[in-house]
Amino acid sequence: MAYALQQLINGVTLGLIYGLIAVGYTMVYGIIGMINFAHGDVFMIGAFLSLVALLGLSALGLSSVPLALALTLLFAVALAALYGWTVERVAYRPLRGSFRLAPLISAIGMSITLQNFVELSQGARVRPIEPVVHGGLRFLQSGGFTVELSWMQMLIAAITLTVLGLFTWIVRRTPLGRAMRACEQDLKMAGLLGIDTDRTISLTFVLGAALAAVAGLMFLLYYGVIDFFIGFVAGVKAFTAAVLGGIGSLPGAVLGGLLIGLIETFWSAYFSVEYKDVAAFSMLAIVLVFMPTGLLGRADVEKV
């Protein structure tokens, strides 16, 4: 019982990180209907930017942990957003209105580029960092096993929920959010009604990259070790989460992320660590066979 509760806590933490990345995928997909393959790598870049910032701040002699974390978050979010913007400008905007596979290939190329860029500039192997936040809340002891909810996990949950709340507010209440929703419904019509669609799409990428950078910082703090390849694995999982939740749906992305995180954690805990990815992907296939548009997705209307 205690063991299961611990797994639940771990799974939710992992799921929140996936959810943050998945939101970026689902948003971009909703507006321009493409899989932004480089999104996972923007997440990886966010993690590296956080690492660079943390090391830089400690070299400058900053000792206050909350201040350091806040500055790191700002640095990573701002620069990852710049990366997101550049990726869109360089690799996707020239292909707007082209056929569907061209941006997909361009995105895969961008993903390879970013991975190798980071490998060459930051080295192939990076040693783990010291944990920044220690300790946690211990409760429910049973059978020699103590459930621990670490401060780090609470921090991750708090930041993720804050960021997601902020994001929901942007999409629901601001003019930018209205423009984004309009573009999602009908890009051409939105353009005809005077919405600057290019700018809206750019800002969507910027927002998605910012969320991915937050996820990158969380990942770095939670696991302590990153390398240039984490973007691919996390990206595929997050995209799986987005599809599982129904692509294009924001609550669906978070729900899918939580599900994937839970499936992975419980499978590793009770069956085998090696096959956790197989479990997550099989789950995806099974859900899609019975609900081809995901859990919360809308069915496409077929027009003849």
Next chain:
Amino acid sequence: MNHALPDAFRRALRDAFLSALIALGLFGSLVGLHVAEGDNGLILATRPVTTAALVGLVFLGRFGIVFWSARLGRREAYREKRVIAETLTRLGRFLAPGLLLLALALPFIGGRYAIDTGTLVLIYVMLGWGLNIVVGLAGLLDLGYVAFYAVGAYSYAILSTSFGLGFWTCLPISGLLAALWGMVLGFPVLRLRGDYLAIVTLAFGEIIRVVINNWVSLTNGPNGITGIPRPTLFGLEFNAGPHSFARFFGLHPSPLHRVIFLYYLILGLALLTNWVTLRLRRLPLGRAWEALREDEIACRSLGINITRTKLSAFATGAMFGGFAGAFFAARNAFISPESFVFIESATVLAIVVLGGMGSQLGTALAALVMVGGGEALREGLLDLSQSPDFAWAGSAAGDIGEYRMLIFGLAMVAMMVLRPRGLVSGRTPSVALAETREIAAELVAEGRG
């Protein structure tokens, strides 16, 4: 000569300055600052010169592009583009026979290195033609093609090392097993379309790789399978033994014989793929594939069995992937899960898309450019470094090895941005009423499956 020049100059300068500012943000944070190993834990190191060079490069590059396009004007740029496209189309008629002749003659005119590179390129040509059936003809987006390649390779490796079966017995078995797995993948995804299909096929590819990696008793896990027997030519082996090819024909034994034999083997397999595809396009099955790509609803309305059409496309494509996999295992004599990662699927898909989706010649050209291009560049630089004036080229060739994947990724983006419809953007339709005329690739649907 142009009174608007100062204006264009100023605009280009402003644009370049902004780009350089962005580049400073991008490169300053990840190239200028980098993580290094310190005495106790990680430290931060700096690389100011490289950063400055990169930012300068972006400035000059952007300035050049903006200034140049402003000078040329939109209309002339378009005309120039069209002239190039028309010339390419005209050249295309002679290109296919020329390429085939070159491929046949390569072992006689090139050295060992050229033959090895040629073999590698031909593997990708064959994979490209195999995937082309699924993506180019049937319009089903498959991101996990490497799974079938892996199934073929492991089928041959396991059957030959555990049961002692020969290459020629295993080749059809590998193909059939891969086709079977194509059907296994095909069934659950029959109802999926577009990107849902893409992600499930990608997941399928990863599942196969993870299983291969962890099923140690069957596949020897991450260590891979070694000592896979080489193919024989009607029972003649390519070694120094009594039943060797060289002994039989009274030739001086040379390791080159096997390399050349393998080259012609993959050339034959690739041409077989091409021939089968071209023939299938004339059969009702192939026409159903193309109809499916153009309009699935119309297909169903006309009574075409969608299930059978989709499954046969998956199975046929997978079968050729399996053949290529068996050849790959036989050629390398060693396989491990590392050879079957997602990048391979992405490369093959890029070859198909860059080839113009459905064009056989385009796919071959794209494989030549994508796979052979990097090798040729490296080899060219190495050759250049032989002369003392160009000693820098040697280290540049070494760098290219290191930067290979970075260049590959950038090339993929650049080629898509410059020619989104692929290298060969004209198509000969499979069915025509009176005369067969080349049509633009823009008129061919890409499929929603």
